[in-house]
Amino acid sequence: MTDLTPQTPLEMGPGAAVDPTAVLGYPTGRTIPSTILRIGANAHIRSGTVIYAGTVIGDDLETGHNVVIREENAIGNGFSIWNSSTVDYGCRIGDQVKIHCNVYVAQFTVLEDDVFLGPGATIANDPHPGCPEFRRCMRGPVLRRGVKVGINATILPFVEIGEHVVIGSGSVVTKDVPANSVVCGNPAKIICGIQELDCRFGFTAGPYLHLTADSPAESEEL
Numbered sequence: 001m002t003d004l005t006p007q008t009p010l011e012m013g014p015g016a017a018v019d020p021t022a023v024l025g026y027p028t029g030r031t032i033p034s035t036i037l038r039i040g041a042n043a044h045i046r047s048g049t050v051i052y053a054g055t056v057i058g059d060d061l062e063t064g065h066n067v068v069i070r071e072e073n074a075i076g077n078g079f080s081i082w083n084s085s086t087v088d089y090g091c092r093i094g095d096q097v098k099i100h101c102n103v104y105v106a107q108f109t110v111l112e113d114d115v116f117l118g119p120g121a122t123i124a125n126d127p128h129p130g131c132p133e134f135r136r137c138m139r140g141p142v143l144r145r146g147v148k149v150g151i152n153a154t155i156l157p158f159v160e161i162g163e164h165v166v167i168g169s170g171s172v173v174t175k176d177v178p179a180n181s182v183v184c185g186n187p188a189k190i191i192c193g194i195q196e197l198d199c200r201f202g203f204t205a206g207p208y209l210h211l212t213a214d215s216p217a218e219s220e221e222l
Contacts, residue, residue, distance in 0.1 A: 013041030013059065021047045022063075028052050028071040030089070038163030040077065052089070064101065076113070091140070106157075112147075118169070120152040127157045144179065146211075164194055164211055180211070 010025050018024070022045045025037045032054045040059035041049070050067035051057075055069060058077035068086040071073075076095035081087065085103040094113035099105070103117050106125035111117075125140040141150075141159040150169035155161070160176045166185030168191075169174060177183055181190045182197050194208040 009036040009053075011036060011038045011040065012043065015042040016045070018043070018045045019047035019049070022049045022051075025053045026050050026091070028054060032072055037048065058095070069097045070107075094145070100151075101163050107138060110142040112143060112145040112163075115143050115148045115149075116147070117149045118151040118153070121149045122152075122154045123155065125157045141173075150184075164208070166194055166208070168196070 022046070027035070033055040035055050037051060038056045039061060040057060042059055043060065043061040045063050046065050049063045051069045052071040054071035055073040055075070057075040057079060060078045062080045064082035064085070066084045067081050069081070070087060070089035070221050072089045073087055073093065075093040076097070076181060078096040079093060081099040083101045085099050085101060087093070087105045088107040089110045090107045093111045093175045094115070095112050096114050098116045100117060100119040102119055103121045104123060105117070106112070106123045107209065108125055109123050123140055125138045126134055127137060128134060139158055141155045141157065141161060143161045144163040145169070146164040147161050147167070147201070149155070149167045150171065152169055153167045153171045153173070155173045159173055161167070162177055162179030163172065164180050165177050165202060166182045167188065168182070170186070171184045171188040172186040173183065173188045177188070180194050182192050182194055183190050194211060196207060197208060200212070201206070
């Protein structure tokens with residue numbers, strides 16, 4: 001039997017499959033306008049998942065094991081989030097977003113449609129940890145439509161990543177990135193446009209040739 005937090009309103013669409021140890025509607029210690037948890041149709045919620053009260057999620061949610069989704073999140077359709085990943089509170093997530101294992105998404109982050117976060121990706125929202133005024137300036141980055149983030153990459157607060165940007169594994173993104181760029185390094189630097197990126201294994205002429213995009217004018221440090 002699924003563990004449901006007592007007296008927490010839950011609205012769930014038809015076709016749900018919820019493992020026995022999932023917790024739906026976990027109460028937050030924060031004061032929030034609504035404590036109703038809304039989840040759309042055809043959810044598949046695996047064991048160890050904890051979804052807090054006060055969040056809204058669309059159809060076709062799928063979680064791995066030991067996932068945490070905090071309160072006051074607005075999440076679209078087709079959201080997939082895998083083992084041991086966390087979405088902190090106050091985020092806005094679009095449709096068909098995919099989050100792999102061991103990912104942390106900080107409070108007040110925006111992920112638009114079709115964003116992908118690779119294993120171990122970390123998103124930050126606090127530019128001055130330990131500052132007494134930290135609550136006034138916490139803000140996560142904005143990842144526009146179709147951004148792809150490689151394994152163990154880090155994206156710092158207040159950064160905006162343009163549409164269809166590809167962020168290489170282990171990169172640290174400290175500044176805004178223009179659309180249709182490929183970036184890597186610490187600090188991240190533009191190395192080419194997405195349509196200039198080759199497949200070094202020879203499986204395809206280019207992994208992103210299906211996207212119509214203008215390349216960045218030149219390589220630059222961000």
